[in-house]
Amino acid sequence: MADDPTSNGTRHRLTGWGRTTPSVATVVHPPTREDVRAAFEAAGTRGLITRGLGRAYGDAAQNGGGTVLDGTALTAxxxxxxxxxxxxxxxxxxxxxxxxxxxxxxxxxxxxxxxxxxxxxxxxxxxxxxxxxxxxxxxxxxxxxxxxxxxxxxxxxxxxxxxxxxxxxxxxxxxxxxxxxxxxxxxxxVETRLMRVHSERTADLDATMRALVEADATHRYSVAWLDLASPRARGRSVVTAADHARAAEAPGVSLLDEPPSWRPTVPPVVPVNLVRSAGVQLFNAGWFRRPLPSEALVPIESYAAPLDALGAWNRLYGSRGLVQYQFALPAGEETTLRAIVEAITHAPAVPALAVLKRFGPGNGAPLSFPIEGWTLAVDFPAGDPALGAFLDTLDERVAAAGGRVYLAKDARMRPEMVPLMYPRIDEWRETQARIDPTGVLTSDLDRRLHLTAGSTRSPR
Amino acid sequence: MTDATGRPRTVLVLGGGSDIGLAITHALVARSARGVILAARDTGRLDVPATALRSAGAAVETIEFDAELVDTHEQVVAHAFERARALTGDVDIAILAFGLIDEAPILEETPASAGHVAMVNFAGVVSSGLAVAQQMAAQGYGTIVVLSSLAGQRARPSLLPYAAAKAGVDAFADGLDEALLGTGVRVMTVRPGWVRSRMTEHRRSAPFATSPERVASDVLRGLDRGARVVWSPGVMRLVGAIVHYLPRPLFRLLLGSR
Missing domain, CATH: 3.30.465.10 (Uridine Diphospho-n-acetylenolpyruvylglucosamine Reductase; domain 3)
Structure with missing residues (x-):
């Protein structure tokens, strides 16, 4: 049988947040720094990857047949x-x-x-x-x-x-x-735990993009929720722009007023995908027309992470899970963005949730995702192989325009796209090989996309 | 690794000359597979299928595998997985497609020839299937496609060692899937009816005869829904139940001279 290199590890079937591509690994829970080091020494031929709270959508924190180090005990x-x-x-x-x-x-x-x-x-x-x-x-x-x-x-x-x-x-x-x-x-x-949020409805994608450009000039936070569920929606959206509320704007609200920690959670057994075309279109028809206060004070966390309000929302997609496709395009590639958005409204799976945002300049990290320009994230129900072929065509357009796909969301890209999207991958590989010369660190993502130089080698 | 949209990248075919095995492989390559390992006793006979798969866009390697030599299977399968990793990665799908068919009605067959059919079709599946299962359990995921047969539902005299071996294969595949619970590996049993292929070309066709391509598309649909058993064509599920439960005199009547 499979070798179990660690004495304290147990075998677990793991997926990312999208609940696709499961693999079984030996999960270890090192309580201290010393135990982390020992876990490396005990790792077998299939190597080791760290896992946190499992929010990467794809296979980044899985390591089939190897060790997955649950790092969540180091909570100081x-x-x-x-x-x-x-x-x-x-x-x-x-x-x-x-x-x-x-x-x-x-x-x-x-x-x-x-x-x-x-x-x-x-x-x-x-x-x-x-x-x-x-x-x-x-x-x-x-x-x-x-x-x-x-x-x-x-x-x-x-x-x-x-x-x-x-x-x-x-x-x-x-x-x-x-x-x-x-x-x-x-x-x-910050002076308060609130944000002052301005909301604006837009009729189509061009208006959405214009509104985001305007919002970014005067606000620290901005994002657009798009309706791509039907071609007729044309990229209508709700654009929100926000800033931290000053103390004077929120009299009587104390920094000590913690929000309630209870939240509704989707039960574990949702056998079928509830996110279907007609339902999403109906939901969006209401959601994008609901009365919208032009200005409101909301808790920081509600603005930053609205989906956290519903626990385990990924279960709504049923047993076959979801794929989130998030890509970035350089500024100046608005025509490509329009074309891709148009293509997505005809995708073989319903684009259930779409979020558009502008990025500022990227940083110097070779595999960091953000580049100055636009980023769009779209959730699709997984399971239809036609979706894979469709997203492959989007990859080509994104790469040709100098853009890239976000590795933390990916669960289906082909390895040949990586050097096109992340042209500094070789520089990254050099540093990675310096810190990990024997190729212990690996993951399902690494093996699928051939990120590390050692990922294409047979086990040591 | 098979991706989030159900697209595998690397396929191993034990019985790389099998028409059904190759039809499934071609369907997987048409979808997404980029690496194929074809294994068969006579690798010379793999040249033509390997070339066809290459022109369909896959990198292909051929290795020697003799289903009857059960002592070699552990090593041969380990070698196949190694080659696959060098080619495109872990084996996502392994297809156990090899098989022999009886050349004569049972009482006219030589005992040795009947024994060979049983060895290849049953013992060969047990040892190579287990070797594949262990390799896949060590990588933490994978799918094994085992070609069983409608014939395994009720053994008939004209195909007796074949049918009896397929009955064993069917039971083994079902039990292996159960044994693999918690390893990330699954076994899918395929039960085709009469398939027009090189193996059956000198035999009289049966009702609901199908083609390797049709079996392949049923297998892909089965993979997409995570099926444990795939009948091909679908009506074979009903035929299988009927032949399994039919009283023997009626079964004899149904077979007629077959």
Whole structure:
């Protein structure tokens, strides 16, 4: 039978948030840094990858036949260093827990992605972004330093000054440079736990894009929710633009007023996909016409991560799961964006949820996703092979326009697209091979996309 | 790895000369597969199918595999998985397609020839199927497609060792799937009716006769829905139940001179 290299690990079937492409791995839960190091020593021929809260949509945090290191025990949340506006946290601490801890004293994480259920290790590994990317950049921009456990040897504290190549290879590096044990992050000051949100309805895609450009000029946060479920909807949207509310704007609301933690959750057994064409069109017909206050005060987390309000919403897609296709296109490729959006309204699966946003400039990390321009994320029910062929054609258009697909969302791209979308992959591979010369770090994503130089080798 | 939209990348065919095995492989290549390992006793006979698969866009390697030599299967299958990883990656789908068919009615067959049919068709599936299952369990996922047959539902004299072996194969595949619970590996049993192929070209056709291509498209549909059993054509599910439960005098009547 399969070798089970660790004594304390148990075999588990794992998928990403999209609930597709399951594989079985030995999952270990190291409670301390020393145990993380020991897990590397015990890893077998199929290698090791770290897993946080399992929010990557595809196969990034799976490692069929190998070891999956559950990093969520490293949850320390250190005291805030006020003068430097930083905090040191464990690699397994979630953005939710950190945000809860810091908001009470008037601080906030400077980048909040579409879900708070992400660990620091995951946020760095995917170099996540939020609705303020056009102003504040991605998560990596706010990391001062991190402590990395490489596959062999002692852990290292990595800063831009100490080892720029490793810092950048880890930022967006999909966990393939080691385990982030801890990180020191910059925080930002907020006066309230609320955002002042302006909402605007647009009639079609061009109006949506114009509204986003305008919103970005005057607001720190912006995003558009698009209706692509029917060609007739033409990319109508609700564009929201937001800023942190000042204390004077929200009298009587204390920083200590924590939101209730209870939330409804989709039950585990949803045998069939509930996200179907007619239903989505009907839902959208209502949602995009609902009365919309032009201005409102909402909690930061509700604006940053509205889907977190419904636990396990991925179950709505039934047992075959969902595929999220998120790509970025450089500024100036608006014609390509229009063409792709048009194609998506005729996709072989219903585009249930679509979110459009503008990115500010990217950072220096070779595998970091954001590039200056546009990003569109679309959820499709999985299971139809025609969807795969369709998305392959979109990959070609995205790559030809100088864009890329977000690896943290991917569960179906072909390996030959990677060097086209991430032209600095060889530079990344060089650093990765330096930190992991024997090729211990790998994942299903790595094997599928041939990211690391060792991923195409047979097991050691 | 088979992707989120059900598209495999790497396929292993044990019995790489089988018409049905090749039809399934061509369908998988047409969909997405880019690496194919064809294994057969006589690799010279794989040149033509390998060329056809290459022109369909796949990288192909051929290796030697003798279904009757059960002692070699563990090593041969390990080698096949190694070659696959060097080519395009872990084996996503392994098709057990090899088989022999009896040349004569049972009482006119030589005992040795009947024994060979049983060895290849049954023992060969048990040992190579287990070797594939172990390799796939070690990679944490994969699908094994086992070609059973309607004939396995009720053994008839004209095809007796073949049919009896297929009955064994069917039971083995079902049990193997159960044994693999929790490993990420699944077994899909395919029960075609009469298929027009090289194996059956000198025999009289039967009702609902089908083609390897039709079996292949039924297999792909089965893979998409995660089926444990695929009948091809679909009506064979009914035929199978009838021949299985029919009292023997009626079964004899139904077979007639067949």
């Amino acid at each position: 949340i250190g005291p805030i260093d006020g003068p430097h506006a930083t905090i040191t946290v464990g690699g397994g601490a979630s953005l939710e827990a950190i945000q809860r801890a810091v908001l009470r004293t008037g601080w906030s994480l400077p980048v909040l992605p579409g879900t708070r259920h992400v660990t620091i290790g995951g946020a760095i590994a995917s170099d996540v972004h939020g609705k303020n990317h056009h102003v504040d950049g991605s998560f990596g921009a706010h990391v001062e330093s991190f402590t990395l456990q490489p596959p062999a040897g002692d852990h290292v504290v990595v800063t831009r000054a100490s080892d720029a190549a490793l810092f950048e290879a880890t930022t967006g590096g999909m966990g393939l440079t080691g385990v982030v044990l801890a990180a020191t992050l910059r925080l930002m000051k």
